Amino acid sequence: MAKKIKLRMNDRLLKKRARRASFGLRKQCRFTENPELVGEIDYKNTDFLKQFLTERGKILASRISGTTCRYQRLVAREIKKARAMALLPYNRS
Amino acid sequence: MQTQRYEALILTVPEITNDEAAELEKSVEKRLLEHNGKLVTYDRWGKFLLAYQVKKNEYGIYFLARFDVPATKKDEAIKELKSLFDLKFNAVVMRYLVSNLANDGVLTYKRPQSLEETPKDVDQFLKENKMSGLHRPSYQRSFEPAPKEVGKIDPIKEEQADKE
Numbered sequence: 001m002a003k004k005i006k007l008r009m010n011d012r013l014l015k016k017r018a019r020r021a022s023f024g025l026r027k028q029c030r031f032t033e034n035p036e037l038v039g040e041i042d043y044k045n046t047d048f049l050k051q052f053l054t055e056r057g058k059i060l061a062s063r064i065s066g067t068t069c070r071y072q073r074l075v076a077r078e079i080k081k082a083r084a085m086a087l088l089p090y091n092r093s
Numbered sequence: 094m095q096t097q098r099y100e101a102l103i104l105t106v107p108e109i110t111n112d113e114a115a116e117l118e119k120s121v122e123k124r125l126l127e128h129n130g131k132l133v134t135y136d137r138w139g140k141f142l143l144a145y146q147v148k149k150n151e152y153g154i155y156f157l158a159r160f161d162v163p164a165t166k167k168d169e170a171i172k173e174l175k176s177l178f179d180l181k182f183n184a185v186v187m188r189y190l191v192s193n194l195a196n197d198g199v200l201t202y203k204r205p206q207s208l209e210e211t212p213k214d215v216d217q218f219l220k221e222n223k224m225s226g227l228h229r230p231s232y233q234r235s236f237e238p239a240p241k242e243v244g245k246i247d248p249i250k251e252e253q254a255d256k257e
Contacts (some may be wrong), residue, residue: 043192044102044157045203085102085190086153087205089144 027066041074043081046088052079057092096161098133098196099171103178104188107140107152113185114156121158124177128170130162134200139207147187152208159194 031038040048052060052067052075059079062072082088103117114137122132138155147153162170171191178186212218 040203042202043190044205046205048203081190081192083144085104085155085188086143086145086147087141 029066029068029071031071032068038071038074041071041078043078043085043087046082049075049079049082049088053088055092057089094129095164096131096196097164097167098159098161098194099167099191100157100159100194101174101189101191103156103158103186104143104147104153105156105182105185106148106150106187107154109154109185114154117156117182117185118158120177120181121160121174124173125160125162125170128162128166128173130160130166130170133159133161135159138204139209141205141207150187153187155207157204159200 043049052065054060059076062069065072067075079088083090101121105114105117118135121135125132134157136157138157140152140154143151143153175189175191178189212221218224
């Protein structure tokens with residue numbers, strides 16, 4: 001049984017590696033690329049924050065947008081602030 | 094004396110009168126002065142369509158206040174300010190958010206456009222931005238005769254001429 005699980009894991013990892021290789025280079029974080037954009041992260045600047053929302057109003061995962069962990073935290077915090085003030089939606093149906 | 098800068102975004106009901114808005118600003122300033130603070134700027138953002146209903150209101154009016162308070166008295170001053178919104182302006186203020194602001198003196202910020210600023214009339218918007226309409230030229234909207242084009246050859250007439 002244990003062997004089976006191990007095999008599956010290996011299979012999944014291999015697939016993951018293949019997927020990454022097929023996409024080519026890793027996604028770039030837009031904040032590390034040009035640090036001037038960091039000043040734009042503000043709960044009042046909703047037009048900018050809307051880039052980090054899905055159609056339903058969820059926060060876009062960093063794995064999709066390519067944002068690094070540090071700036072993803074900042075963005076998420078400001079989006080949550082804007083949501084509390086009804087500037088951005090919690091969910092959009 | 095060291096001061097700490099804060100900003101407060103206040104969401105009020107859409108039916109707020111000018112008197113009430115002025116009173117809100119005055120009492121905020123008064124509360125701050127009691128604690129040796131100072132109101133730096135006070136902006137009216139205007140009417141907004143909210144992302145969701147707040148206290149059964151579809152619309153709301155935002156105000157942004159920025160103020161300095163001495164670092165030693167900041168907790169008391171903010172507590173007083175919050176109680177002002179919660180108790181005295183209970184009927185007017187729907188929500189508020191007090192947040193820390195960098196002390197470097199930069200007061201510019203970007204904000205979304207309010208409903209009063211967004212152009213309602215398409216024609217006026219096109220005129221102001223010197224754009225031409227996408228679907229109908231202006232002479233079709235009104236009953237003015239179409240301007241005659243000089244020097245252009247009508248493609249249909251040309252085809253007929255070719256056939257002949």
